Amino acid sequence: MVYLEEWPVFMSSVQDMFFNKPNKTRYSVKYRGKDxxxxxxxxxxxxxxxxxxxxxxxxxxxxxxxAWFLSNMAGLTVDRNAV
Known part of the structure; x- marks a missing residue:
């Protein structure tokens, strides 16, 4: 597992992953209360x-x-560089 430090690098990597394997890519959001x-x-x-x-x-x-994931997963046409 890779922790990325910069937001533009993270979003670019996420977009590449999604466009290469749209049916396999998933994401989760987890809140860590202790920190x-x-x-x-x-x-x-x-x-x-x-x-x-x-x-x-x-x-x-x-x-x-x-918003980016929901738009793409819903099949809406979203520009790859919109974010």
């Missing part, structure tokens, strides 16, 4: 990408990735 962080985890069963968010500072990033 007040949110862990984003995206996997295709062969590779796993993770990113830690601070909800008080990075709420917009959480909204962005949720």
């Amino acid at each position: 007040g962080k949110v862990r984003l985890k995206v996997t295709d069963d062969q590779e796993c990408l993770q990113f830690m968010l601070h909800p008080s500072q990075d709420l917009e990033k959480l909204k962005t990735i949720n």
Whole structure:
């Protein structure tokens, strides 16, 4: 499992993973109460990408990735570089 430090690198890697294996890629969001962080985890069963968010500072990033995944999983045409 890889923790990525930079948001643009994480989103680019997530998009590559999704467009290469759209039927296998899934993501989860987990809140860790002990340190007040949110862990984003995206996997295709062969590779796993993770990113830690601070909800008080990075709420917009959480909204962005949720909207991006929901749009793509619903079959809407979304520009790969829209995020």
